[in-house]
Amino acid sequence: MRTDTTTSTTTSTTSTTSTDGIAAVRNLGILAHVDAGKTTVTERILYLTGTTHRRGEVHDGTTVTDFDPQERDRGITIFAAAVSCAWAGHRINLIDTPGHVDFAGEVERSLRVLDGAVAVFDAVAGVEPQSESVWRQAERHGVPRIAFVNKLDRAGADLDAALASIRERLHLHPLAVQLPIGAEGAFTGVVDLLHLRALTWTNEGDGGDGGDGGMRRGPVPAHLAAEAAVRRRALEEAVAALHPGALEEFCTDGTLGAATLTAALRDLTRTGEAVVVLCGSAYRNRGIEPLLDAAVAYLPSPLDAPAVRGVTSLTDDTVQERDPDPEQPFTALAFKVNAAPTGRLTYLRLYAGRLHKGDTVLDTATGRLERVSRILRVQAERHTETDHAVAGDIVAVIGLKAARVGATLCAPHAPLLLEAPVSAEPVVTVAVEARRSADTDKLAAALARAAQEDPSLRLRTDPETGQRTLSGLGELHLEVAVERIRRDHGIDAVVGRPQVAHRERLVAGVTGFVHRHVKQEGGAGQFAHLVLDIHPLDDTCEEDFVFSSTVTGGRVPREYVQAVEAGLREALTEGPLGGHPVTGVRVTLTDGATHPKDSSELAFRTAARQGLREALRAGRTVVLEPLAEVTVSVPEDALGTVLGDLAARRGHIQSTAASQVTALVPLAELFGYATRLRSRTQGRGTFTTRPAGYAPAPTG
Structure with a gap:
């Protein structure tokens, strides 16, 4: 008995020591719209923590996380990159994720394994389309987030406008814990509203003060004292309204201490009821130290995550x-x-x-x-x-x-x-062939390796023609994949014209559809009898296919019901109109019959596949094409030209501001749009896209 007790105590001590180390770990992602500055934020974190000894710059192609040649050539993040650093006794594992919509799969796979995230927003643009998309992705995975409003040194930067954008676009409570000192080019620091002190940077963080990155702590500037007091009070009231513990102290004392505020902000961050907002300029090395402190204070460790x-x-x-x-x-x-x-x-x-x-x-x-x-x-x-x-x-x-x-x-x-990360369905397909027949097998192996690395890529070989097609999330996604194959494997690959991935949707079904599968070719035969109800799913349903069985009395055994479902799913891979995947289908197995010798799982699977394909032809389906929400930023004098061009591309205008247009446009109409926009705006126009579902394609 004494030996057992000693062993138990030792194990408990080891576990406690180990979990203490885990509590000091933060697994964080950096999320943002393209060009919001997340890679620069990552670089400054690595520099400030002593992980690197030189500040990498995106425009120079010297960043640590954008190390792939294509990333450096294009100036964007393409592949999620993991790095580690140490701060205030904590080990921080960072994943710098792509901001371009074509590489949303990298973001999805990263979020699946993260405990927290820092969302970076542009102080001029606020919440941009892809910022909203990655925010929703993190929300779906239950990943707690804090926000960093970057580029406060830019002309037109406005923290309050960014907060309003967060409130309107993301529908949550932004809790700003800082007040900028100076505006645009005169931005030099922030007021820490929790401790009512000024944090200023007198240089660009050369580390001359012993590794503190140039940050100085001091009293709140006199001209900001009144505003800082007002904002601190507003922060206390907002936190008290959301957090029961803080409300109790607020009602008792009439104010909230820094410790209570910190604890309440940590709780609100981890429940997702509010988001803590900090600000700065990563390029100027201003605001990174408080951001790291906030990540440690508010975002969870692996121990805080549920089992x-x-x-x-x-x-x-x-x-x-x-x-x-x-x-x-x-x-x-x-x-x-x-x-x-x-x-x-x-x-x-x-x-x-x-x-x-x-x-x-x-x-x-x-x-x-x-x-x-x-x-x-x-x-x-x-x-x-x-x-x-x-x-x-x-x-x-x-x-x-x-x-x-x-x-x-x-x-x-x-x-x-x-549960594995979910890969988005591809929307663009290209044919890929080797220019030299001697490279055909080499290309096949390279394409298979690319699809293995990136589940968002789908590889298919036409059984009749032998042509290989590669499908992905956008033109750029496929362009990067093919270019990597050319570079890494030395293959001269020829790429066909992009084609969008259509879908077919059921709009009118059939009830009581009977299919009888009988096959007898000597020996054991095949027999399956099915009665199916096939109906369209409601537009609000998020599922593409729903199956149920109402068969009673054992007329179709359970193992055969599972085979029926498998056969139905096989049938939905090719629709009756163009061989596209079919969505929006509800199938109910209402009756059936078996044969004592000839019925089998194979027979019922075959019957379900054949029966549903016949039923779809008896019903009515429509072809759907993918849509993209396009946000175009242009000078006012080019606005009319852009509106006309979008209309010619079958675009539906959603909103128009002084220099920005948002429209829903069929994805097929956006091939080559970047070149067209540059030529029509003398290179001054830019645009971003994000998936916006499907709509019926024009007929004829």
Whole structure:
């Protein structure tokens, strides 16, 4: 008995020590619209924390996280990059995510493994379309966020206007904890409203004061004292209105202390009831230290996140939970794969347990055992080898030969299957061929590797013509993928004209549709009898397909019902009008019959596939084309030209401001629009897009 007690105590102590280390970890993403400055924010964080010794610049192509040649050539983030740094006794794992809509899949996969995020907004433009999209993505994953209003040194920068934009576009409570000191070119610092002090930067953060990045603390400037007091009071009232604990102190004392405000802001951030807003200029190195302090204070550690939930396996839906504890069985999710010719690099988020170099892990979905030969701490393109990793870590491993993006890796004796990141459906397709026939097989392998790295890419080979097509989330997405194949593999690839990915939607169904599948060719035959009700789904339904069965009395056994559903899903991959995927279908199996010898899962699967295709032809479907919400920024003198061009592209104008137009435009009409816009506005026009659903395509 004494031995058991001692062992228990030792284990408890080890667990506590380990979880103390996890509490000091922050796994954060940097989210923003393209050109809002998130990569510059990341670079300044790395410089300020001593991780790098030179400030990288996007325009010079010297940033740490934008290390791919295409990123440096284009001046945008294309691939999510992970880096680590230390601040105030905490280890911060940062993922710099793309801001362009074509690379939303990278953002989605990153958010799946993050505990918190910093959303960067442009102080002039406010909440831009892709800012809103990535915010909603984070909201869907339940990732707590704080906001950083960047570029306050620019002409036209306005913190209050940015706050109003956050309030109107994101429908939440922005809680500004800072007040700018100076405006535009005269912006020199901020007033910290929690502690009523000034934080100023007298230079651009050369670190001359012993690593403090040039930041000085001092009293609030006299000309801002009254405004700072008013804003502090407004902050207290806003927090008290949202947080019961703060309300109690506010009603008792008539004010809120800094400690109470900090605790309340942490709670509101983690519940998503409000967003803490800071401000600064990353390019000028102003505002980064308070941003890091806020990330540590308000955003959660892996211990604050709920236990991950999963099922035992693909065939066993028993739900299990794993706490973020090193003493739990090892559990991790693969969220990124770099299938380079020199070896496979698999990025993991550890949710529980420990991983050591040389460990054997189980890929739960495939049942395959894999050996981890090396574990790497990631610093964008550079890596540092380590012997082990624990719950809460984000690392890369070498040695996994088959694990794909979304794979759950776990201890072989404790299988668990986590939900994989969801990939958006492709909307643009191009044909890709090798110019030289000798490169055909090489191109096929390169395309397969590209699709393996990026699940947003879909590769298909036409069974009749042998032509290979690559589908993705936009022109730029496919352009980058093909260019990478050309560069990395030395293949001269020829790309066809882009085509949009249409859908077919059911608008009129059939009731009591009977299909009887009978096949007899000697030996065991096939028999299945089905009665189906096929109806359109309501437009408000988020599902593309809903299946149910009302069969009673065992007329169709349960295993055959599952086969029916599988066959129905196969039928929906090709519609009757153009072979496009069919959406908006509700199918109910109302009756059926079996044969004692000839019925099987295969027979019912075949019957369901054939029956639904016949039923769709008996009903009515329409072809849908993808739409994009286009936001065009142009000088006022070019506004009329742009409006006319959008109308010619079948665009529906949503709003028009002095120098900005928002319209819904069929995606097919936007091919080549960037060149056309530049020529019609003498290079002064810019535009952004984001997916906006589908609409019926014109007939004829």
